[in-house]
Amino acid sequence: MPGKEVQSINPANGDVLETFTPLTPAGIEAALDKAADRFRSWRNVPLSERAELLNLAADVLEAKAADYARDITLEMGKPLAQAEAEVKKCASACRHYAEHGPAYMQDLTYQTEAHRAFVRHLPMGPVLAVMPWNFPFWQVFRFATPALMAGNVGLLKHASNVWRSALNIEDVFRRAGFPDGCFQTLLIGSGEVEGIIRDDRVRAVTLTGSGPAGRSVAAIAGDSIKPSLLELGGSDAFIVMPSADLDNAVKNAVTARIQNSGQSCIAGKRFFVHADIYDTFAKRYTAAFDALTVGDPMKADTDVGPLATLTIRDELADQVDRSLKGGAVRLTKERTVPGKGAWFAPQILADAHSGTPSTDEEMFGPVANLWKVTSLDDAIARANRSVYGLGSVLFSKDEAEIDQAVRELEAGATFVNSMVASDPRLPFGGIKQSGYGRELAADGLHAFMNRKTVSIA
Numbered sequence: 001m002p003g004k005e006v007q008s009i010n011p012a013n014g015d016v017l018e019t020f021t022p023l024t025p026a027g028i029e030a031a032l033d034k035a036a037d038r039f040r041s042w043r044n045v046p047l048s049e050r051a052e053l054l055n056l057a058a059d060v061l062e063a064k065a066a067d068y069a070r071d072i073t074l075e076m077g078k079p080l081a082q083a084e085a086e087v088k089k090c091a092s093a094c095r096h097y098a099e100h101g102p103a104y105m106q107d108l109t110y111q112t113e114a115h116r117a118f119v120r121h122l123p124m125g126p127v128l129a130v131m132p133w134n135f136p137f138w139q140v141f142r143f144a145t146p147a148l149m150a151g152n153v154g155l156l157k158h159a160s161n162v163w164r165s166a167l168n169i170e171d172v173f174r175r176a177g178f179p180d181g182c183f184q185t186l187l188i189g190s191g192e193v194e195g196i197i198r199d200d201r202v203r204a205v206t207l208t209g210s211g212p213a214g215r216s217v218a219a220i221a222g223d224s225i226k227p228s229l230l231e232l233g234g235s236d237a238f239i240v241m242p243s244a245d246l247d248n249a250v251k252n253a254v255t256a257r258i259q260n261s262g263q264s265c266i267a268g269k270r271f272f273v274h275a276d277i278y279d280t281f282a283k284r285y286t287a288a289f290d291a292l293t294v295g296d297p298m299k300a301d302t303d304v305g306p307l308a309t310l311t312i313r314d315e316l317a318d319q320v321d322r323s324l325k326g327g328a329v330r331l332t333k334e335r336t337v338p339g340k341g342a343w344f345a346p347q348i349l350a351d352a353h354s355g356t357p358s359t360d361e362e363m364f365g366p367v368a369n370l371w372k373v374t375s376l377d378d379a380i381a382r383a384n385r386s387v388y389g390l391g392s393v394l395f396s397k398d399e400a401e402i403d404q405a406v407r408e409l410e411a412g413a414t415f416v417n418s419m420v421a422s423d424p425r426l427p428f429g430g431i432k433q434s435g436y437g438r439e440l441a442a443d444g445l446h447a448f449m450n451r452k453t454v455s456i457a
């Protein structure tokens with residue numbers, strides 16, 4: 001019996017876009033069998049052929065970027081230009097692993113008494129990826145391209161509001177000519193995840209999403225003694241010191257917070273600005289927020305579209321209310337947003353007290369939290385008070401401050417004089433409750449590989 005039908009809803013206006021029928025238990029069983037069968041041959045496909053297929057996938061992504069982007073925007077509301085940029089970034093990840101994958105997987109030689117000793121990088125098998133809706137293509141390709149290059153096969157359980165995109169991703173690999181079963185989209189709910197992780201045919205699991213989902217998946221993976229990788233939430237600190245180029249700092253602070261309509265794990269969410277420049281920064285930052293265009297995500301001049309669902313909007317509205325009741329002050333102007341759909345006006349909250357959502361929770365939408373700090377020590381101490389540790393930003397030209405921030409900010413990344421961005425050439429991941437493990441670059445490829453030690457006497 002298939003489960004309950006799942007609808008895609010356009011968050012800009014509440015229209016039902018499409019209705020999907022989830023996989024039946026028999027369908028899941030067939031997909032797992034297919035993945036296990038395909039792995040036995042895919043693991044032996046030469047690296048040059050895997051690379052060639054990834055380049056073909058990049059070609060498909062580039063050729064069909066406009067179509068895939070349109071579906072992304074319809075399903076989750078991000079401005080169309082950002083959706084198209086996301087699809088093209090996926091092509092760059094394919095090309096990165098096609099070019100560098102073979103070098104990342106070279107044998108590592110060791111000197112012992114043996115005739116030869118080395119580590120060989122071997123794939124693990126079918127890997128389950130549980131993915132979120134906010135970057136419906138990028139999060140999946142970030143996992144899938146190194147996994148396929150490594151010789152693994154992928155099983156995708158995508159977020160339930162972006163199933164058209166989930167099917168489009170499968171379409172990319174099919175069009176590129178990947179053998180059937182290398183990458184399969186499973187239209188399933190989160191209730192099916194446990195059984196799949198526990199299944200012997202599945203060898204590892206990766207999840208990008210919220211803390212509760214990560215905790216559950218990691219517990220099941222731990223109980224099954226299977227490797228897991230977690231990319232969870234963040235509440236990144238963005239620190240601005242007096243020596244910073246203020247124009248650049250303000251520009252980055254806006255984009256860092258409102259990109260993807262504020263729904264990014266590595267968005268700057270808490271802004272700590274030195275007292276010497278605070279008033280100027282706050283004035284310019286507020287003016288920039290007030291000038292943002294909020295509206296139809298299909299239009300080219302839109303900066304901020306709707307949030308992805310009504311539930312997300314309601315949760316954010318509740319967080320903002322609680323922060324305001326807890327002492328925060330709203331700096332941005334009141335603005336009206338379309339009534340129907342998951343709309344939320346971008347805003348800046350200043351001076352929120354500790355113990356409020358502004359300090360303690362991830363705010364997943366276009367809300368910036370701003371505080372005045374007396375020193376870099378003060379900024380770092382406040383930054384590190386978060387349970388999260390994903391990205392962090394420092395704007396400063398002072399080498400001693402840069403060195404201190406790199407050493408002391410508790411985060412998986414520190415970007416200096418630019419906002420945090422993921423890049424196929426750089427490892428990506430968090431610490432503390434932002435998760436564990438690294439994606440992208442060589443680390444992302446090695447994440448799900450057996451680094452086999454070989455000693456030949």
Ligand code: NAP
Nearest residue numbers: 131132158159160190193209210213216231232233234265
């Ligand atoms: P979510 O509710 O955790 O959903 C993410 C995925 O997990 C979806 O496919 C969801 O399926 C599934 N899921 C939810 N509960 C589950 C459970 N108990 N067991 C197994 N699977 C489960 O996350 P979200 O709210 O959609 O996404 C936003 C969060 O992701 C934010 O916290 C954001 O910061 C984080 N994120 C992190 C990164 C990173 O790289 N660190 C990147 C992007 C987003 P259903 O849709 O069917 O419920």
